[in-house]
Each structure stands twice: as C-alpha cells, then as structure tokens.
Amino acid sequence: MEVYAYKCRKCCHVHYPYKMICHGCGENKHDAFDLVPMTKDGKLLTFTIVHNLPPDFEVPTLAIGIVELDDGMRIMGQLKVQEPELGMKLKGKVEVVRHGDYTDYHGMVFYAA
Amino acid sequence: MSVDLEKLLRPVERPMAPFPPKYMVLASGENMVVRQVGRKDIPSILPYIRPLIHVERDYYDLVAARIYAELLAYYRYRVQDEYVLVVQVEGELVAVVNGRMVNADVGMSYHTIALRRGLRVGAHAFAAKMEYHFDILNQKEVLIVAESPIGFRRWMIEYELEKRPGIQHELGGVPSYALTKELFDRARGTLIVGRRPVPEDVLAKAEEAILPPSDPPRPPAYLMAAARSEYDPTGTALMLQQWKQEGKV
Amino acid sequence: MRNVYAIGIGITSFTRLEFQLVEIASYPVMFALRDCGLKQVDQLYVANMGGARLNHQTALGSAVVDSCNLLPAGAATIENGPASGAAAIKEGFMAVASGMHDVVVVTGAERMREVNGLEATDFVASLTHPLAEYIYGVTLPSLAAMFTRLYMEKYGVTERHLAMVGVKNQNNALKNEFAHLQQAITLEGILDSEEAFTNNPYVAEPLRFFDCCPVSDGGACVILASEEVAKKTGRPMIRLAGVGQSTDTHAVLARKDPTDLLAVRRAAAQSMEMAGVKPKDVDVAELHDAFTILEIAESEEVGFFKKGEGHLALERGETELGGKIPINVSGGLKGRGHPVGATGVAQAYEMVYQLRGEAGERQVKDAKVGFTCNFGGFGNNVICLTFIRED
Numbered sequence: 001m002e003v004y005a006y007k008c009r010k011c012c013h014v015h016y017p018y019k020m021i022c023h024g025c026g027e028n029k030h031d032a033f034d035l036v037p038m039t040k041d042g043k044l045l046t047f048t049i050v051h052n053l054p055p056d057f058e059v060p061t062l063a064i065g066i067v068e069l070d071d072g073m074r075i076m077g078q079l080k081v082q083e084p085e086l087g088m089k090l091k092g093k094v095e096v097v098r099h100g101d102y103t104d105y106h107g108m109v110f111y112a113a
Numbered sequence: 114m115s116v117d118l119e120k121l122l123r124p125v126e127r128p129m130a131p132f133p134p135k136y137m138v139l140a141s142g143e144n145m146v147v148r149q150v151g152r153k154d155i156p157s158i159l160p161y162i163r164p165l166i167h168v169e170r171d172y173y174d175l176v177a178a179r180i181y182a183e184l185l186a187y188y189r190y191r192v193q194d195e196y197v198l199v200v201q202v203e204g205e206l207v208a209v210v211n212g213r214m215v216n217a218d219v220g221m222s223y224h225t226i227a228l229r230r231g232l233r234v235g236a237h238a239f240a241a242k243m244e245y246h247f248d249i250l251n252q253k254e255v256l257i258v259a260e261s262p263i264g265f266r267r268w269m270i271e272y273e274l275e276k277r278p279g280i281q282h283e284l285g286g287v288p289s290y291a292l293t294k295e296l297f298d299r300a301r302g303t304l305i306v307g308r309r310p311v312p313e314d315v316l317a318k319a320e321e322a323i324l325p326p327s328d329p330p331r332p333p334a335y336l337m338a339a340a341r342s343e344y345d346p347t348g349t350a351l352m353l354q355q356w357k358q359e360g361k362v
Numbered sequence: 363m364r365n366v367y368a369i370g371i372g373i374t375s376f377t378r379l380e381f382q383l384v385e386i387a388s389y390p391v392m393f394a395l396r397d398c399g400l401k402q403v404d405q406l407y408v409a410n411m412g413g414a415r416l417n418h419q420t421a422l423g424s425a426v427v428d429s430c431n432l433l434p435a436g437a438a439t440i441e442n443g444p445a446s447g448a449a450a451i452k453e454g455f456m457a458v459a460s461g462m463h464d465v466v467v468v469t470g471a472e473r474m475r476e477v478n479g480l481e482a483t484d485f486v487a488s489l490t491h492p493l494a495e496y497i498y499g500v501t502l503p504s505l506a507a508m509f510t511r512l513y514m515e516k517y518g519v520t521e522r523h524l525a526m527v528g529v530k531n532q533n534n535a536l537k538n539e540f541a542h543l544q545q546a547i548t549l550e551g552i553l554d555s556e557e558a559f560t561n562n563p564y565v566a567e568p569l570r571f572f573d574c575c576p577v578s579d580g581g582a583c584v585i586l587a588s589e590e591v592a593k594k595t596g597r598p599m600i601r602l603a604g605v606g607q608s609t610d611t612h613a614v615l616a617r618k619d620p621t622d623l624l625a626v627r628r629a630a631a632q633s634m635e636m637a638g639v640k641p642k643d644v645d646v647a648e649l650h651d652a653f654t655i656l657e658i659a660e661s662e663e664v665g666f667f668k669k670g671e672g673h674l675a676l677e678r679g680e681t682e683l684g685g686k687i688p689i690n691v692s693g694g695l696k697g698r699g700h701p702v703g704a705t706g707v708a709q710a711y712e713m714v715y716q717l718r719g720e721a722g723e724r725q726v727k728d729a730k731v732g733f734t735c736n737f738g739g740f741g742n743n744v745i746c747l748t749f750i751r752e753d
Binding site for chain 3: 231263
C-alpha cells in the first residue's frame, strides 16, 4: 500500500494532496499527473495529542502530526510514538487509520525510526 | 396484627465509613466542597432537584426524577447501604451524587447531577464518589452506567471503563460498565483531585446551610416553541405552559 | 462603487436555543428591521454552514425571506465554512455597492447544539481536506494545536499567554448579555491551582478546554443599505468601508511556513487599504479567537503588533477594554460563542454597536474605526471588514 503524490508530466512539480491543475506550470489536462509513492521517512514538524476525537474513534487519545519527509514533501499522519518530540526522526507505514461505515481508510502511520 | 411491618420493610444496613470532606478550586477561582450528608439533610436538597424533573435538555428530567426517588428512598429507609454526597460552593448546592454498596467488594454508582454548568462540577463530584468507593470503603470495583451522552463521555470514555456485559446495572437493567481499582489508580491526580482537610471557615460555611443553586438548568424560556411536539417528546413543556397560564408556576 | 452603510443590527442570545434553525435566522432579522424601521428590502442573504447536516434544513434563504414577510425580495444561502457570516456580508456589500440593490439583509444562523459535542466537532472537521487531513481524525482544535506548538517554539508564547486570552475574553463576555459563557474564570482556577489541569484538561495538546470556543446556537443580522436609504433612517452613519478576502491552501500541511497566516495578512491589508486606514487607526477589533492562540496570531498578522509580539502586547494589557487596541470586548468567539454561520455577522454586529456608541458597559471610548476578522477553515479562507463612523 502506498500514499501517492501527484507529479506533473510537464514541469515535474510534485503535489500532495492531489490537485486538478498543476501549481507549478498551470498545466490543465485531465491526465497531467503521474502517481508517485510518497517517501516514508522524515522528521516531525509539529504534532498534537487529540483528546476530543470524532465519535467514530474508539480510543481516548490519538497523536497526530505533520511530518516533513526526506524529499521535502509534507504529510499528515497518525503517530505511534511513545513520547513525540519536535524534529524527531520517523518511519512511515501505510495502515488503516479510520474505519468508515463500510470502508476502511488507509493513511500514513509513523513510528519512531 | 402486632407484627411491626416497618421492621420487615426497612433494610438492615451495614456500617459504612464516613467520607472525609474535601475541597478544590474551580476554574472560576472559587472553593468547592464535597461532603457527605445524612438523612436529616435530604429534605433540604429535594426542593432543588424537583424543578429539574421538567428540564429535558441533557436528560436532566430522567436523572432528576430518579435521583429524587433515590434520595426519598434513602430518607425513608427503602434502599440498602446508600450514601449521598453534596457539592457546594459558598454554601450553594452545585451538585449531588449518590450510590450504594452492593457488597464489601462491589459498589453501585447511582447518579450524578450538576446544578451549575461549565465548570466541571459534575466531573469532580463523580470522581469524589469513586474515591469514596475505593479509598474509604476499600472496594474492588464500581458498576456504572450512563443515561446521558454527557455522562457517557465523562465516565466511559475519560476513565476508559471496562464492559461487564453479564452484569445488569440497577438503573434500567442495562449491561454495566465497571471502574476497577486499577483504572481508578490511573486516573488519580488527573481526574481525581482534591485537598484535605477543608479549611474550617469553608467547611463551616458549607455545613451551615445548603443554599439553593443560583443558576440551575431550566426548561426552554420560550414556551410557544417548547409546546411543539418536536421539542417536547414527553409533553412536559406543554404541561408547564398550561401551569404558567393557570398561574401555578 | 457606491458607499455602503450598516443601518440595522439584530442578534439572538448565543447559547443553546431550542428553536428551529429558521427561527434562529429570523429573530435577528426582526430585530434589525425594527432597528432601522424598514419593512421591505431588496435582497436577503442567510449565512449558514451546517443546516443540511445538523438540522436537516436546506434553502434557508427561501424560508427566512418568507417567515419575515420580505417576499418577493431575492434570497440565497451562503455557505463558506466558519467564514460564512463575513462571506454573506461581502455579497451584500457587493450588491449595494454595485447599485443593483438598495437594501440587503444579511443574517447568519447556526444550530449546532442539536447534536452532541463530539458530532459537532466532527461536523466542523468536515471542512478539512478529506484525504490528507480528515481521515486521520483531525479536528479543528488539533489543527490549531499543531499551529500553537510551532508558535510556542518560535515566539515564546506560553500556556499562560493562552490562558490570559481566555480569561480576558470570557470575562469580557460577562458584559455582553447575549454571550454564551456567563461564568467568570480566573488564571488561578484554570492554570495555577492544584486542580487547574483537571478543571482545564487538554482538548488537543497544548490547547486546553478554556482555550477553545464553546459550541453554540445563535443568529445575528446586519442590514446594509445605500447612502440615500441610510440617511433616511436617522441612525448614526456607520460605513462598511473595507472588505478584504483572501485564501490559502486547503490542507494546512501544504503551506510553506505553517505559522504564517498569509490569508489573514492579505485580507486585512486589502480591507484596510480599501477603507483608507492603517492598523494604528483602528479603535476596536473583533478577531476570530476560536482558539486563544488565534487572537494572538491574528493581532500580529493584521498589523496591530509586530510578528511574534502579540503575546507581549497582551501581557501589557493593550488588548483589554481600555487598552490601546481593545480586542474582542464582546467576549469574542471564546466568550460570546461560535455558531459557525453566525459568527462573521455577529462580529459586524458588535462593530456597528460599538461605533454607534451604544455598547454600554463594554463601550470602547470614541470608537471611530472598527475592524473584524472572520477566519474560515484553518486560515484557508479569511474575510476582514473595516467599519468607519461618519459624523
């Protein structure tokens, strides 16, 4: 499983999350992007531990952070780290992050590297 | 018939260690006292619970009706091993909690009702009740259910209570949740707080009289709106409106 | 462009209201119509974010225009997340300024307490990016918390500063009979006492309960009109002099500097430039303090203080009532409450109220220029308004 970024075929600008029109060169074509898997490793930019979660989560708290990946892209992910610290090295894995009514949603989960 | 029926009806009560009063500071900076009351104090609490029987919001009606009955049952000796704690700020009644001892090891939490909102008064009151079961009565677990979504969030989620699907709770016969000694100890210092002893003047003020709540939850002020069925599933508001017209309230 | 004036205002209590959403949107219209003495208008805008999802009510515009006897005026509902209110005011402004309409009613309403708090939180979280943010369980408090952590790290803002904003605004709300929170709080109670962190638990670390606005029901209305109509009402002439709007990336993580509220800066500059005022000319401001950190950050971005010095100004008491630039004297979102669709309009209500000099206990002395910032999404859609009293 991968989380994908969107790379413009014309100017190679990489987008995450997806965009319809390229932010690099303005390319406006329905097949303007190639899917490229996101890098998995990075460092923690900022995080929070959420105590009031939406009702479909069955855990009392959840750590969520924004991670700066090694290639400079940023991604949000759940943190499975004992004591998160700003700037710490993390390793990502794609796992189920939320259970919908009929679908499971996959996303990035980070562990201490 | 010379048999004293009252003797048969009245449960034999086991001795229970008294709850030592404690106090804490609220977000408003006021001192709040939690203390146990005996039978003689019940008549001065009942009048403040009664109006809440007509407040549908957040299940105040249900909780107030049940707690009213439980306090009355305690007062008139129709429930075994019950205790009642009151919570006061400057003498004013801000919350009432009660429960009972099932046996030496297991406690049964009854109700928590907060008469002042927005200051976590109810949460503190519930925590004091749990403290009574575990620290004072030395019990092993307390059976708990929630009747309102607020209660569910406060107890089941914040304390991460365990499910006890096989055990019916005395309130409504639904499957119980349980707070174990282990879960309780984990919550100590975060959810369960308070200081002892209570400064003498603060305790004296609380014991002097149970004063009426200054801003208790009330039924919707706009009675025409309340009279519509959507807002009034039990007909209470409609009745209130009628009483208002007749000058009864 | 024609000049546009705010001629009538109305508001409901911000609290839990057990009325239909349509009524919550209509009451302030009734008050505002009485306020300016008009019976007929050209156009009505209703700002609302969650009617369809929370209250099973769509097409509020048509419902309100009928319930307020304003037929056959045009009517529409404006949804723009938490900035719906100011977005509707912008529409109203454009309608009058362009000369298309003479009188436009803008009302905002929300009924969020119909569902429980967790569901309301989830509903507001639906404005986040569906795949890059929402699925991870992100809520608005958590976005604000991640922002706060960086802000603390970078500028030395502490939990005490956040608590100070909360105490200031919640205590300001005591002077506002329409405010949701009517309960004084103290720094001792929420920060210093032994029990403080139980009273004031984390919502999303490092943000605590008293750093977040309450979930409220409520409605507010402002009537905008051309100069000709405004003069006839005989009320003080409050001109909506500047409207600025700016947007930023949908997902917060895609911003170059996550502590930079670019959209606030741009919208504020645009609004003040249009009005021909500088930040130092502003006498009273309503900033979108859904979370206490936002008041500090916005006060810097709109230009009242240098970047990174908002919390120092707060320490000096410059943002209190009676200070150099009083912010959120109505209680702000923190104290007055935050019914998402109504907030932007309620901020405009407060400005008109202040500039008219009718605000009683919370009146800012000789207020001539008022400024509001309505912050949508997490800073991805911001609208700033500037009001000027013309004597």
